Amino acid sequence: MALKYSSKINKIRSFAFWLIFAGIGVMYIGLLFKSTMWLMALFMILGVGFVGLSTVVYFWIGMLSTRTVQIVCPSCEKPTKMLGRVDACMHCDQPLTMDKSLEGKEFDEKYNSKRHSKTAPDQS
Numbered sequence: 694m695a696l697k698y699s700s701k702i703n704k705i706r707s708f709a710f711w712l713i714f715a716g717i718g719v720m721y722i723g724l725l726f727k728s729t730m731w732l733m734a735l736f737m738i739l740g741v742g743f744v745g746l747s748t749v750v751y752f753w754i755g756m757l758s759t760r761t762v763q764i765v766c767p768s769c770e771k772p773t774k775m776l777g778r779v780d781a782c783m784h785c786d787q788p789l790t791m792d793k794s795l796e797g798k799e800f801d802e803k804y805n806s807k808r809h810s811k812t813a814p815d816q817s
């Protein structure tokens with residue numbers, strides 16, 4: 694019953710990628726309403742909004758990348774980047790953890806939440 698987890702950076706990156714497509718798609722729909730000026734303008738603004746949002750997300754990825762830890766995946770032996778206490782390998786989706794106390798436990802993204810780390814006993 695192994696659930697498939699993918700690296701957070703990869704997830705965000707594909708989200709930004711699809712936002713651009715959504716933006717272009719929405720602008721294209723706008724072109725279909727050429728006869729209705731306000732409707733076309735509405736779709737155009739929406740489309741530009743999506744593309745703009747994707748730029749923000751890409752910028753955010755850049756910021757996040759500075760906080761990642763570069764490690765070598767024990768499973769596929771490729772260098773990968775980790776974000777937070779638990780993350781998945783960018784290449785093979787192997788769950789990875791930085792926290793010894795979480796080792797061997799079921800991989801769960803909730804270990805990254807602030808609430809959880811506050812209630813967890815401090816191992817250091």
Ligand SMILES: [Zn+2]
Nearest residue numbers: 766769782785
């Ligand atoms: Zn790997």
